[in-house]
Amino acid sequence: MSSQIVDINPALAQAETYNEKPVDGQQEFADDEEKKMHPNPPRQDAFGDEEFAEVKYKVLKWWQCGLLMVAETISLGILALPAAVAGLGLAPSIIILFGMGALASYTGFVIGQFKARYPHITGMADAGEVLMGGFGRELLGVGQMLLLVFLMASHVLTFTTALNTLTEHGTCSLVFGVVSMVLSCILSLPRTLVKMSWLSLVSFISIVAAVLITMIGLGVQNDRIPVHATVDTNLVTAFTSAANIILSFASHNTFFTFAAELKNPNDFPKALAVLQSIDISLYAIAAIVIYCYTGQNVESPALGSASSLISKIAYGIALPTIVIAGVINGHVAAKAVYLRIFAGTSRVHKRDLIAVSSWIGISVGLWVIAWIIASAIPVFNNLLSLITALFCSWFTFGLPSMFWLYMNNGLWFASPRKICLTLLNVFTIGIAAVLCGLGLYTSGKAIHDDPSSESFSCANNA
Numbered sequence: 001m002s003s004q005i006v007d008i009n010p011a012l013a014q015a016e017t018y019n020e021k022p023v024d025g026q027q028e029f030a031d032d033e034e035k036k037m038h039p040n041p042p043r044q045d046a047f048g049d050e051e052f053a054e055v056k057y058k059v060l061k062w063w064q065c066g067l068l069m070v071a072e073t074i075s076l077g078i079l080a081l082p083a084a085v086a087g088l089g090l091a092p093s094i095i096i097l098f099g100m101g102a103l104a105s106y107t108g109f110v111i112g113q114f115k116a117r118y119p120h121i122t123g124m125a126d127a128g129e130v131l132m133g134g135f136g137r138e139l140l141g142v143g144q145m146l147l148l149v150f151l152m153a154s155h156v157l158t159f160t161t162a163l164n165t166l167t168e169h170g171t172c173s174l175v176f177g178v179v180s181m182v183l184s185c186i187l188s189l190p191r192t193l194v195k196m197s198w199l200s201l202v203s204f205i206s207i208v209a210a211v212l213i214t215m216i217g218l219g220v221q222n223d224r225i226p227v228h229a230t231v232d233t234n235l236v237t238a239f240t241s242a243a244n245i246i247l248s249f250a251s252h253n254t255f256f257t258f259a260a261e262l263k264n265p266n267d268f269p270k271a272l273a274v275l276q277s278i279d280i281s282l283y284a285i286a287a288i289v290i291y292c293y294t295g296q297n298v299e300s301p302a303l304g305s306a307s308s309l310i311s312k313i314a315y316g317i318a319l320p321t322i323v324i325a326g327v328i329n330g331h332v333a334a335k336a337v338y339l340r341i342f343a344g345t346s347r348v349h350k351r352d353l354i355a356v357s358s359w360i361g362i363s364v365g366l367w368v369i370a371w372i373i374a375s376a377i378p379v380f381n382n383l384l385s386l387i388t389a390l391f392c393s394w395f396t397f398g399l400p401s402m403f404w405l406y407m408n409n410g411l412w413f414a415s416p417r418k419i420c421l422t423l424l425n426v427f428t429i430g431i432a433a434v435l436c437g438l439g440l441y442t443s444g445k446a447i448h449d450d451p452s453s454e455s456f457s458c459a460n461n462a
Contacts, residue, residue, distance in 0.1 A: 066274025155326025389439020398432030
């Protein structure tokens, strides 16, 4: 069946319900009210009518979308959370984890509302255009692309670390990086998210198994250690620990792309519920259990606190999620470029030489850039922290709140409920600003203090 999105003027719909034709004055009033409620009128979604299309995008089921979101959000970084708990103490960590998890759920829901209001949105660039016109499109588009490419590079580097651990530095680290790049290019070949969803299932099984192995290994290796509800700390340590917990939920920059390919756009809240129920639960279990068996001396990631054998087994089991989480980010980045070039043309739905070669060329180009960034920048990890602080704070918390304020412009104080939501969204923008500001400070300081100077090094990074 053809999937179409129809924009219905509420005033006209009411008139049609009662079989009345609005008079000129009523029609003019209705048009004025519509313009106030929707400063940028909704447009048809990016993929249009796909009834006879060769390549169909809007076929994604809600549970497949949920798995994609899980695979993109939860990766080996989950094993850095126990160190964050050690830096803050158990009580503040639990409050931050569940509180910010709930807030991330809300901002994700707002993204779904914004997508429903403006069906043509397929990425942050389109959302930026709604908010701020052409300038907003370029600002958020460049920001999202920078973030995605740096995340891709981080997965190349993590894959290199994993293979160095498994092989005890069996060869030059650059070779492992090239292997990761080639493998990621191959897995990025599917043009639709529905085909990527099966990879996300493998990724989910992989990370759950790796976390379980790490928890069991540390539980067998160590005795239960007394935990601290609170600890003495300093601003940099406390903020870094809190930011690691908060930004573990930061995958909202991809939500528009996932929602755009849903068979039923109204199913986005179901997919979001799958993600948030899994990531909050898994984060809490992994962080608390591992902290209880390693204490204040836990390494980041926690694999550093495990024995060599456990570390190798966990890294081996986690290889699929290390690769696939990066591949999903790469797919979103490539889709943004592809649609920027071909949106509104029949080329989007074709399998001819130009369409296929363009998709492959874009994907390969992005992965080559990611590999170069991961290999060439000596202070890559600190630079990644800076990019994450700069963009993830706004994509996850700040911008969704701005979307809500934009959609409800003129209604912020219309009722007690609206007042509460307005205050919540303003508060969330404040959280984003603090995360961004302090994140830039701590990352900048780390870059300044880092003595690293080697580029394209064969050295062991495990």
